[in-house]
Amino acid sequence: MGNSVEKMVVSVSIDTECDHDPRWIRSDPLAFESILDGLPNRLQPAFEAVGAIPTYLLTVEVLEDPDCVKALNALQGSFEYGTHLHAAFIEPEKKFHNYAGVDSPDFQCAYEADIEFQKLENLSNLFKEALGYPPTSFRAGRYGASANSVNSLQRLGYKVDTSVTPHMKWQEPNAQVDFRKAPEQPYFPSLDTLSRPQSYTSGRILEVPVTVKPRLFRDPRWFRPWFASVEQMKDIVRYQLKKHSSQQVLSINMMFHSMEVIEKASPYPQTKDEAERFIDDMQAALQWCADEGAEFVGLSDLYSHFAPNNES
Ligand SMILES: [Zn+2]
Numbered sequence: 001m002g003n004s005v006e007k008m009v010v011s012v013s014i015d016t017e018c019d020h021d022p023r024w025i026r027s028d029p030l031a032f033e034s035i036l037d038g039l040p041n042r043l044q045p046a047f048e049a050v051g052a053i054p055t056y057l058l059t060v061e062v063l064e065d066p067d068c069v070k071a072l073n074a075l076q077g078s079f080e081y082g083t084h085l086h087a088a089f090i091e092p093e094k095k096f097h098n099y100a101g102v103d104s105p106d107f108q109c110a111y112e113a114d115i116e117f118q119k120l121e122n123l124s125n126l127f128k129e130a131l132g133y134p135p136t137s138f139r140a141g142r143y144g145a146s147a148n149s150v151n152s153l154q155r156l157g158y159k160v161d162t163s164v165t166p167h168m169k170w171q172e173p174n175a176q177v178d179f180r181k182a183p184e185q186p187y188f189p190s191l192d193t194l195s196r197p198q199s200y201t202s203g204r205i206l207e208v209p210v211t212v213k214p215r216l217f218r219d220p221r222w223f224r225p226w227f228a229s230v231e232q233m234k235d236i237v238r239y240q241l242k243k244h245s246s247q248q249v250l251s252i253n254m255m256f257h258s259m260e261v262i263e264k265a266s267p268y269p270q271t272k273d274e275a276e277r278f279i280d281d282m283q284a285a286l287q288w289c290a291d292e293g294a295e296f297v298g299l300s301d302l303y304s305h306f307a308p309n310n311e312s
Contacts, residue, residue: 042279
């Protein structure tokens, strides 16, 4: 490993949603193959085989569906559940009551702070009702989070947010978020700017950025199956190890969506072979991390690795 890096911790954060179509529109009629088949039969066994601990970030429609809730409660193995918000799908100011065939362009940070807080509170309550305990990890839909978002999450008892994609900015009709200057490694975000770190204060939420590697004149490359080959994913880890060699603990955070392992349920794999290749590549990259000595962690476990004095 790098000079001072004593430990590499690897998390896998997965936006876990209803099936979509190849245009990234929600399925019509609404289907949940990625939860009912993807989690128990494709993803979790693949993670168990390499010792990885995925964090499934659950959306409103998944937590509202009785069959999904049953499947989530029945899932066996090592994993974490957290939440993922598409803000148009929950009160207050809920825009859609039938989610089939709709797109969700809203950034949650474009809502008034107290409306956004209530949406996050309602999502967290939905999670608690479905699973029996409060959530502690989160990612915003379309990465549309701001300082208000994470301040609200902290008030609601969350420990980790993973909405930040360093080197990138996202534009929607009603808002933009700019993470181009955000740190690449976990940090405690300032109270007024999500992409700016501040020194630790007791109970401050930890931001765990998605792992990407910047490229000159081109979009950054994600540590993400389908978006990068196995060799490219290894290269991204090597880049992080070199760039942050003065850190004791290095975080690598893979992201993707549950729907990506079901053919035709996202813009990515369209055939069974492609969906299998997605899983094979994911496993190969994670196995390589394990061979390099990585420790696999759920998102919330990262808190104790980065808070001073191992406060958790
Ligand atoms: Zn999403």
